[in-house]
Amino acid sequence: MSKAQETVLEIDLKALEHNFEYLKSKLQKDTKFLAVVKAFAYGSDANEIANYLQDLGVDYFAVAYINEGVALRNAGITKPILVLHPLAVNFKTLIEYCLEPSIYNAKILQEFISVASHEKQVEYPIHIKFNTGLNRLGFWHNDIDFIQNTLSQTKTIKVESIFSHLAASEDLNEKAFTLNQIKTFKIITEKLTKAIGYKPLLHICNTSGILNYPEAHLNMVRSGIGLYGFGNSEKENKNLKPIASLKTIISQIHTIEKGESVGYNRAYIGDSIQKTATLPIGHADGIGRIYGNEKGFVTINGQQAPIIGNVCMDMIMVNITNIDCEEGDEVIIFDANSTAETLAETANTISYELITSISQRVKRIFLQ
Structure with a gap:
């Protein structure tokens, strides 16, 4: 490692690989791994990071906004890309680049169906997000009937996953709150999967969820900060390498x-x-x-x-x-x-x- 001669950000890809393998070691063999590479891969370089992780065998990627997903496609990313906070004005572009939207309220659901129908899509993959306590984005548990009714009236879309976001998975003082989120999510997913008649992917765990709540890994997990070397606790920081x-x-x-x-x-x-x-x-x-x-x-x-x-x-x-x-x-x-x-x-x-x-x-x- 040479001495700096100007301002530089060095990215250690072997450290990234170590973090991925460590987090993956916490999972069951058939649990999928979604890598969060939003915000320029947490300030590093999304294109380089995503391509490296794709070669390592990551199953899914997630970004915050549609333009981030477009950049990944242009950089050669072929794995599925979930857009966590899509805005309706860019839905046509999202479809053009085969990105997959998080659908978090009735307005977004109806607007996406409209655009997807206009683009003559059939069973386009979407991800239904539920709010279980973070109170940021997401449907409520009492929206299940509306979602099922809306889905039953169109062949344009199909639910690829149902997910939620833990609010305090790194804070073991909030364990009761987190366990209640997990319980609520399981009740929601059981009801919705029964209503739609098939089983999408289910995911609620972020990095700290992976590390602290193995019973909630379900069939996919999401990791952002952990990939970049931070475990949100002194104990887990020792097992990860800042990249x-x-x-x-x-x-x-x-x-x-x-x-x-x-x-x-x-x-x-x-x-x-x-x-x-x-x-x-x-x-x-x-x-x-x-x-x-x-x-x-x-x-x-x-x-x-x-x-x-x-x-x-x-x-x-x-x-x-x-x-x-x-x-x-x-x-x-x-x-x-x-x-x-x-x-x-x-x-x-x-x-x-x-x-x-x-x-x-x-x-x-x-x-x-």
């Missing part, structure tokens, strides 16, 4: 006198003679202003250097007073040792937000 390392370099070193300021709005005032380093990465690259003013830190030659002053669009400044370093030296923003989760916690946020914020202008390097 991304964000690195940059020192562009310039300054010495400031006591009372001198650093950066916009003079947000940092030195209380002594200090050395600072300027790095070519900023909030336009995904390092938000929340990490400024000594909340966040970077690692230089094995030592933590706090971010001082306000994060700029293209630069951050760090305090290197007690660090032996030079201009051009490599700087670690996060990697497998000093993780994105650790950095995110300094600003009271989560790894998901940090890693999905990494701008696409940051160069990606793929390690085999």
